[in-house]
Amino acid sequence: MKGIRAFLDGIEPHFNSGGKWERYAPLYEMVDTIFYVPGTATAIAPHIRDAVDIKRSMFTVLIALLPALFFGIYNVGYQADPEAGFLQHMLSGGRAVVPMILVSYTVGGLWEVLFAVIRRHEINEGFLVTGLLFPMILPPDMPLWMVAAGISFGIVIGKEVTGGTGFNIFNPALVARAFVFFAYPAEMTGDPVWSLAGEMTAATPLAVAASVQNGDAGLLVSQAGYSFGEMFLGLVPGSVGGTSKLAVILGAVILVGSRIANWRIIAGGLIGLFGAALLANMLAPASGNTMLSLSPLSHLLAGGFAFGLVFMATDPVSAAQTDRGRWIYGVLIGVLCVMIRVLNQAFAEGIMLAILLGNAFAPMIDYFVLRRHIARRRMAYEKQ
Amino acid sequence: MVEGARLVPKGYLGKNRRFSACRSSDMSVLRLKRGHDITLEGCPEKKLVNPGRPFSLAVCPPDFRGIRPKMMAKEGDHVRRGQPLFYCKDHDGLVFTAPGSGTISRIVYGERRSLRKVIIDTDRIDSCEEFKAFKEDRIPELKPETVRSILLQSGLWPVIRERPFSSVANPGRKPKAVFVPAMSTAPFAPDVDFILEHDGRGFQAGLTVLRKLAGSPVHLVMGEHSTSPLLSGAQDVTIHRVSGPHPAGNVGIHIHHILPIRHRDDIVWYVSLQDVLRIGRLFLDGRLPVEKIVTVGGLNVEKRGYVKVKQGMMLRDILEGNAIKPESRLISGDVLTGFKSVPEDFLGFYHDTISVIPENNRRDFFGWLSPGRHSYSVTNLFVSKLFNNNNTAIDTRMHGSPRVIIPFGNIESVLPMDLLPTFLIKMILARDIDEMEKLGIYECDPEDFALCSFVDASKMEISDIIRQGLEYVQKNG
Numbered sequence: 001m002k003g004i005r006a007f008l009d010g011i012e013p014h015f016n017s018g019g020k021w022e023r024y025a026p027l028y029e030m031v032d033t034i035f036y037v038p039g040t041a042t043a044i045a046p047h048i049r050d051a052v053d054i055k056r057s058m059f060t061v062l063i064a065l066l067p068a069l070f071f072g073i074y075n076v077g078y079q080a081d082p083e084a085g086f087l088q089h090m091l092s093g094g095r096a097v098v099p100m101i102l103v104s105y106t107v108g109g110l111w112e113v114l115f116a117v118i119r120r121h122e123i124n125e126g127f128l129v130t131g132l133l134f135p136m137i138l139p140p141d142m143p144l145w146m147v148a149a150g151i152s153f154g155i156v157i158g159k160e161v162t163g164g165t166g167f168n169i170f171n172p173a174l175v176a177r178a179f180v181f182f183a184y185p186a187e188m189t190g191d192p193v194w195s196l197a198g199e200m201t202a203a204t205p206l207a208v209a210a211s212v213q214n215g216d217a218g219l220l221v222s223q224a225g226y227s228f229g230e231m232f233l234g235l236v237p238g239s240v241g242g243t244s245k246l247a248v249i250l251g252a253v254i255l256v257g258s259r260i261a262n263w264r265i266i267a268g269g270l271i272g273l274f275g276a277a278l279l280a281n282m283l284a285p286a287s288g289n290t291m292l293s294l295s296p297l298s299h300l301l302a303g304g305f306a307f308g309l310v311f312m313a314t315d316p317v318s319a320a321q322t323d324r325g326r327w328i329y330g331v332l333i334g335v336l337c338v339m340i341r342v343l344n345q346a347f348a349e350g351i352m353l354a355i356l357l358g359n360a361f362a363p364m365i366d367y368f369v370l371r372r373h374i375a376r377r378r379m380a381y382e383k384q
Numbered sequence: 385m386v387e388g389a390r391l392v393p394k395g396y397l398g399k400n401r402r403f404s405a406c407r408s409s410d411m412s413v414l415r416l417k418r419g420h421d422i423t424l425e426g427c428p429e430k431k432l433v434n435p436g437r438p439f440s441l442a443v444c445p446p447d448f449r450g451i452r453p454k455m456m457a458k459e460g461d462h463v464r465r466g467q468p469l470f471y472c473k474d475h476d477g478l479v480f481t482a483p484g485s486g487t488i489s490r491i492v493y494g495e496r497r498s499l500r501k502v503i504i505d506t507d508r509i510d511s512c513e514e515f516k517a518f519k520e521d522r523i524p525e526l527k528p529e530t531v532r533s534i535l536l537q538s539g540l541w542p543v544i545r546e547r548p549f550s551s552v553a554n555p556g557r558k559p560k561a562v563f564v565p566a567m568s569t570a571p572f573a574p575d576v577d578f579i580l581e582h583d584g585r586g587f588q589a590g591l592t593v594l595r596k597l598a599g600s601p602v603h604l605v606m607g608e609h610s611t612s613p614l615l616s617g618a619q620d621v622t623i624h625r626v627s628g629p630h631p632a633g634n635v636g637i638h639i640h641h642i643l644p645i646r647h648r649d650d651i652v653w654y655v656s657l658q659d660v661l662r663i664g665r666l667f668l669d670g671r672l673p674v675e676k677i678v679t680v681g682g683l684n685v686e687k688r689g690y691v692k693v694k695q696g697m698m699l700r701d702i703l704e705g706n707a708i709k710p711e712s713r714l715i716s717g718d719v720l721t722g723f724k725s726v727p728e729d730f731l732g733f734y735h736d737t738i739s740v741i742p743e744n745n746r747r748d749f750f751g752w753l754s755p756g757r758h759s760y761s762v763t764n765l766f767v768s769k770l771f772n773n774n775n776t777a778i779d780t781r782m783h784g785s786p787r788v789i790i791p792f793g794n795i796e797s798v799l800p801m802d803l804l805p806t807f808l809i810k811m812i813l814a815r816d817i818d819e820m821e822k823l824g825i826y827e828c829d830p831e832d833f834a835l836c837s838f839v840d841a842s843k844m845e846i847s848d849i850i851r852q853g854l855e856y857v858q859k860n861g
């Protein structure tokens with residue numbers, strides 16, 4: 001430990017202004033502060049500070065993702081060959097998922113460092129979350145070069161062109177997923193992509209529900225062999241991290257308990273989803289659209305809604321930033337998700353587009369909340 | 385009490401959960417929920433000591449916001465207590481007087497010849513300027529002009545400050561109200577009941593004088609559990625009771641909830657509790673009172689307690705015979721808002737706390753990964769939270785490097801005001817005066833945002849940003 005400190009202190013002068021590697025100062029800052037908490041003392045009041053920092057906050061998100069990640073690895077192996085046994089499931093799942101994560105971190109990290117050096121801003125820990133989220137929302141059978149292309153698009157277009165972490169309008173991981181979704185539809189949609197075993201095709205519960213016109217969606221799902229219990233545990237085909245609602249709930253407890261994620265967004269999203277799905281159920285008898293008849297609980301348990309709502313809609317930067325705005329934003333995402341799933345069955349999974357649309361509306365929601373806040377202040381002043 | 389309730393604009397308080405404040409119906413206590421009482425080790429004991437005679441006293445013009453000083457005395461002059469040292473260029477009558485008799489030994493100038501300190505070597509026997517004294521029962525008959533001129537002449541006027549901008553009150557303007565915060569929530573701040581119990585002489589006189597001077601209501605804000613009969617029985621004032629964690633005791637929070645400042649010319653005066661005592665004693669005794677009680681607290685000082693000091697005393701004299709550990713930070717004021725000092729510095733004019741905390745720049749190996757049993761945090765991200773932050777060490781470390789704004793909501797959780805701080809900060813950084821005004825910049829003061837700086841994960845200097853915003857608006861608005 002002393003050696004690392006001595007080495008870092010030894011090379012520090014080169015990265016300070018005037019040093020030969022001055023341009024790479026963000027890189028040094030990153031490595032230095034990964035190993036050691038910065039040793040700066042307060043210069044002005046307040047003279048004491050809370051122990052929290054962005055590293056700690058982002059690291060908590062990673063911890064919250066771990067249950068979903070480990071279950072995802074297991075499930076990828078399980079879907080490929082249900083009979084193989086736990087160890088085999090973890091091994092074959094790991095062989096598929098770990099390379100995706102490595103590629104995502106390496107390629108995304110390179111972009112992050114490149115922009116930090118060129119644009120002279122610090123390397124933000126938010127990338128640690130984006131880099132892990134992206135592979136977790138992909139199908140397990142994704143070619144690695146597409147993972148690389150996706151994360152590149154997500155980091156550069158989704159984040160860096162607008163100024164980097166903290167200035168992004170959209171959730172970068174979702175921008176990356178939207179890019180591969182539209183650029184390589186063959187690898188992102190259809191039934192075969194959700195399983196590693198090439199000859200086996202497994203439709204996701206949502207795809208099953210959307211497959212037939214004039215049917216009963218709930219019946220179709222259960223006929224395909226997907227029970228509520230299985231969908232809750234996550235032993236169904238789907239994206240790497242998004243199938244297990246149990247793991248998502250564990251993550252949600254960590255995120256909401258630590259107040260990293262705002263509970264209003266999650267509550268709003270659930271209300272929106274249930275409300276919209278109930279409305280759809282009422283309309284179901286009048287239409288041949290099978291998806292209209294899918295119950296609210298099935299909407300919640302099937303597909304990636306829960307994962308997206310807990311881990312991606314709550315991204316504090318791209319979400320609405322006022323408390324009232326967060327409610328509206330959450331409800332909007334819930335409603336949009338049901339609308340997309342029901343009305344456009346080409347996108348059996350609606351949550352990605354719902355959150356991206358929610359991100360797009362968030363600044364406007366905040367704008368109106370802000371104007372109302374100002375108007376209320378003025379009224380209170382006038383009454384004085 | 386009725387008057388106070390009427391003054392509160394309807395819909396501004398209590399009605400809505402979003403204000404994070406409510407008045408319970410029975411007792412009319414304003415209960416603030418947001419905020420945080422920092423558990424610092426080394427609380428001052430409730431024991432009063434008198435330090436020895438000070439050898440030097442100083443008046444430091446930078447203590448007074450909005451004052452452009454011009455010297456009236458020279459180095460080597462002999463002055464008596466209450467005799468003018470310098471005046472404010474913008475108001476001839478606003479003079480700053482010597483806190484004790486002696487010889488002006490040094491006048492210290494800073495950059496661009498700004499006046500920093502006027503240091504007086506004190507006499508063995510104190511001699512005073514005499515002002516007119518009044519019997520207690522004559523004070524209610526005082527005329528505003530008499531009060532004004534005595535306060536200005538004696539040099540006690542600067543204890544009255546005004547919001548917005550927290551500068552010394554402009555003698556040429558009338559406020560819409562005067563606030564007296566008689567509630568302390570800042571770390572190590574002196575206990576109001578203790579001070580009044582020790583010597584509450586002049587308190588009622590001071591309140592009456594303020595009422596006469598301002599001609600507008602005086603709002604006395606006391607803590608929910610305060611027992612002092614001087615507070616609950618005070619005359620000529622509107623009494624409010626407030627409860628909640630820090631910053632519930634800050635006057636800015638009281639003004640915000642009772643009579644918010646609407647624009648830059650909507651003036652509210654405020655005077656601290658001990659300064660009300662001083663005002664009262666000036667009129668009762670006819671001499672400039674310079675004594676006040678300060679607390680000495682913090683882990684790194686040997687004897688922690690209450691000390692009776694004189695205005696402008698050197699910190700070294702106050703801490704005479706009181707050992708300070710090496711590697712300490714000495715602060716004139718509390719740990720959230722005070723000035724970093726050395727023992728040769730003088731006690732700030734408005735300060736009533738001296739804090740001595742461990743100075744530390746140790747770098748923890750993989751600190752952000754550790755469970756954090758010994759990390760103090762308001763957030764729920766460390767194991768220490770399960771132990772209610774017991775046994776955690778607070779020192780001067782930043783615990784992280786500056787980052788961009790990521791609105792986790794930490795800031796909002798410690799600000800008991802109906803404001804949108806994140807947006808206000810953004811507008812200040814963008815220097816957008818129009819939006820700053822709409823979002824309530826005039827209601828803000830750096831001290832109310834000190835806890836925001838404390839909890840911010842991005843390690844932004846939010847207090848300082850608020851200060852910059854206020855200065856910018858004052859200059860360009």
